[in-house]
Amino acid sequence: MGSFELNTTISNLRSLLESDLSAYDAVYLGNIYCRLFEDNFLERMDDLKEGITRVKDQGLRAYVTSYAAPRNDALPKVQMALETAAAAGADAVEVHNLGVLRMVHEQFPGMAAHVGGFANVYTDAGAEVLKEYGAVRFTPNYEISLDEVESITRGAGMPAEIQVHGKMPLGVSDYCFLLEYEQHWPEKCPVLCQKQLFLKQGDWAMRSVGKGVLSGKDLCMLEHLPALVAAGHRVFRIEAAYETPAYRLQIGQVYRAALESAVAGDGTVDESAWQAIREHTAVGLCNGFYFGRTGSEYVGKRVEAIAACG
Amino acid sequence: MVELLAPAGNLEMVKAAVENGANAIYVGARGWSRRRDAYELADEQLHEAIAIAHAGGAKLRVAINTNMQSCEIPSLLQKMDKFVGWGVDGAIMTDVGAMAQVHRRFPHLVLHASIGANIVNNQDVKFYRSIGVSQVVADTKLTFRELVARQAELDAGIEVLIHANNCYTYLGKCWMSPYHRLERTTDNFGKDLFRGSPNRGGLDYRVCLEQWDLFDGEALLEPQIALKNDAFFYLDDIPALIDLGVHCLKIQGREYPVPLVASIVRFYRELIDACLAKPADQPFDLDPWRLRLEAIRAERDGRRGNMTLVLLNEARQPVPQPA
Numbered sequence: 001m002g003s004f005e006l007n008t009t010i011s012n013l014r015s016l017l018e019s020d021l022s023a024y025d026a027v028y029l030g031n032i033y034c035r036l037f038e039d040n041f042l043e044r045m046d047d048l049k050e051g052i053t054r055v056k057d058q059g060l061r062a063y064v065t066s067y068a069a070p071r072n073d074a075l076p077k078v079q080m081a082l083e084t085a086a087a088a089g090a091d092a093v094e095v096h097n098l099g100v101l102r103m104v105h106e107q108f109p110g111m112a113a114h115v116g117g118f119a120n121v122y123t124d125a126g127a128e129v130l131k132e133y134g135a136v137r138f139t140p141n142y143e144i145s146l147d148e149v150e151s152i153t154r155g156a157g158m159p160a161e162i163q164v165h166g167k168m169p170l171g172v173s174d175y176c177f178l179l180e181y182e183q184h185w186p187e188k189c190p191v192l193c194q195k196q197l198f199l200k201q202g203d204w205a206m207r208s209v210g211k212g213v214l215s216g217k218d219l220c221m222l223e224h225l226p227a228l229v230a231a232g233h234r235v236f237r238i239e240a241a242y243e244t245p246a247y248r249l250q251i252g253q254v255y256r257a258a259l260e261s262a263v264a265g266d267g268t269v270d271e272s273a274w275q276a277i278r279e280h281t282a283v284g285l286c287n288g289f290y291f292g293r294t295g296s297e298y299v300g301k302r303v304e305a306i307a308a309c310g
Numbered sequence: 311m312v313e314l315l316a317p318a319g320n321l322e323m324v325k326a327a328v329e330n331g332a333n334a335i336y337v338g339a340r341g342w343s344r345r346r347d348a349y350e351l352a353d354e355q356l357h358e359a360i361a362i363a364h365a366g367g368a369k370l371r372v373a374i375n376t377n378m379q380s381c382e383i384p385s386l387l388q389k390m391d392k393f394v395g396w397g398v399d400g401a402i403m404t405d406v407g408a409m410a411q412v413h414r415r416f417p418h419l420v421l422h423a424s425i426g427a428n429i430v431n432n433q434d435v436k437f438y439r440s441i442g443v444s445q446v447v448a449d450t451k452l453t454f455r456e457l458v459a460r461q462a463e464l465d466a467g468i469e470v471l472i473h474a475n476n477c478y479t480y481l482g483k484c485w486m487s488p489y490h491r492l493e494r495t496t497d498n499f500g501k502d503l504f505r506g507s508p509n510r511g512g513l514d515y516r517v518c519l520e521q522w523d524l525f526d527g528e529a530l531l532e533p534q535i536a537l538k539n540d541a542f543f544y545l546d547d548i549p550a551l552i553d554l555g556v557h558c559l560k561i562q563g564r565e566y567p568v569p570l571v572a573s574i575v576r577f578y579r580e581l582i583d584a585c586l587a588k589p590a591d592q593p594f595d596l597d598p599w600r601l602r603l604e605a606i607r608a609e610r611d612g613r614r615g616n617m618t619l620v621l622l623n624e625a626r627q628p629v630p631q632p633a
Contacts, residue, residue, distance in 0.1 A: 069480050072431045072456055098406070099433025102440075118483055120428075120509075122377040125407025129441060141377065143485045143492075143507055151380040170486045171479035174451045181524075181532055199522040199535065202626075204490055208524065213479065213486060282527070294506070294629060295489035 023252030124155025166239030331579030413442025
């Protein structure tokens with residue numbers, strides 16, 4: 001790994017083929033919310049194998065993610081995805097479910113396991129348990145602060161992967177309410193959830209992807225990257241499972257440049273970066289829970305830039 | 311014999327649960343469980359709760375099922391020293407690290423994986439067994455078929471919620487409430503509280519129950535979308551659950567008034583006893599029970615609806631900023 005890793009998420013082969021990944025070091029393949037998502041890598045083993053190969057051919061690391069809440073009936077497919085990941089030379093698998101972590105540990109002991117945000121790592125003691133099961137990296141639970149993240153990385157001696165931009169997961173369900181309404185709309189499952197659907201009430205907004213609920217605002221840590229780097233973080237994620245290739249490319253370019261500056265000790269962010277973010281922001285920006293506050297709030301100095309994104 | 315596990319949000323409710331036939335009662339340690347502090351017990355009250363339960367022939371479990379901070383685990387272990395010394399019969403927990411440490415320190419204490427652990431498959435159960443958990447609460451979304459599969463293949467005790475909420479999202483995997491409002495405070499004993507985060511022991515503002523409008527970009531697609539979130543009572547499945555051999559039927563509801571919880575406990579006590587007393591070759595007539603449950607359900611729904619309005623209103627209040 002270079003001085004840092006910037007990674008992103010891609011749900012299917014079509015999106016992978018349409019995406020320019022030049023800003024990234026690694027890619028997570030698969031959609032964690034829904035087995036019915038259009039040609040989900042996690043359901044199509046030939047696509048997954050091709051996806052891993054294509055990512056690695058670009059000199060990037062290929063990671064295979066797994067479902068956020070797999071019930072028993074999904075486990076055979078999870079097993080197949082793990083086998084495909086191992087056979088195709090994936091660099092790691094991401095697990096959100098501790099049963100799946102156990103499967104990886106027992107059946108694929110050489111495979112690096114990244115613990116995902118739905119696995120609920122809140123404490124250093126929890127991370128230590130998962131380390132014993134082969135975890136080498138963790139995404140902190142989405143509702144903990146950076147101070148808490150630091151206590152986990154320090155206490156457990158395991159690096160954290162920090163989401164720096166994109167819609168933040170707010171929940172996962174076994175039930176897609178969009179299916180109740182789809183007869184009213186021209187788009188149907190499995191592409192309906194890829195529309196820009198928002199649940200709104202007053203000034204509240206959440207992005208709906210059917211079985212998943214995401215933040216309405218984009219989590220944005222652009223102006224806080226120097227602090228993240230100073231705190232020792234080196235793995236950063238742009239969450240883009242439901243975003244367009246243009247979003248993935250332009251936001252990736254913004255963060256690649258800003259991270260290179262931050263690592264070099266320069267905290268300045270070019271104004272054009274904020275313009276690019278504005279173009280890809282529908283509702284506004286937030287910092288999630290990183291500063292111990294309400295997840296939809298934004299804390300920072302760039303008040304004007306942030307207001308323009310609302 | 312299946313165990314009837316009742317909630318208690320105060321000492322009066324502990325007494326009522328025992329008197330109405332609960333085999334076990336669970337209470338939250340103040341600041342450490344998935345309910346607001348008004349429905350949790352201070353340490354000395356918890357001591358008294360253990361005595362009340364044991365005097366009535368019931369067990370007492372303590373819920374310490376918040377997702378705590380790393381720095382809080384030593385305090386938790388100190389609390390557990392007291393509770394175990396007082397004779398608590400089990401602990402309901404969520405954080406895997408805290409569970410592993412409690413198990414190492416008290417290897418004979420029965421550990422229950424909370425609903426917040428979101429245990430959804432058999433591999434999950436095996437994972438939790440490996441860190442010392444002996445009973446798991448089945449996620450409310452699991453089907454009867456999944457419970458049967460679990461019971462057949464695993465050695466962990468299964469607890470099934472028979473009165474609870476079935477949220478739109480999986481419990482323990484939802485941050486909708488603190489995304490809209492999170493208030494950090496501390497209680498009188500210095501314990502951090504996360505008002506707005508049910509996973510962290512605050513309260514859930516139930517924002518999923520808001521009347522959401524669905525937009526495609528800026529265009530209104532559907533007004534007043536309802537995200538499924540039901541409070542349920544099991545009835546038809548109770549005889550089958552007993553036949554299946556589930557270890558524990560669990561009632562949620564620490565936040566409800568004592569008389570309502572007492573009537574729920576009494577209802578299920580009598581239902582379970584009637585099921586067990588029924589000759590194996592005779593069908594069990596649930597119709598009289600259905601009528602009785604409707605009255606309880608009506609009162610619960612009224613209370614729940616009012617509580618939801620209060621919470622949604624509170625969720626709109628600004629968070630006081632530190633001076």
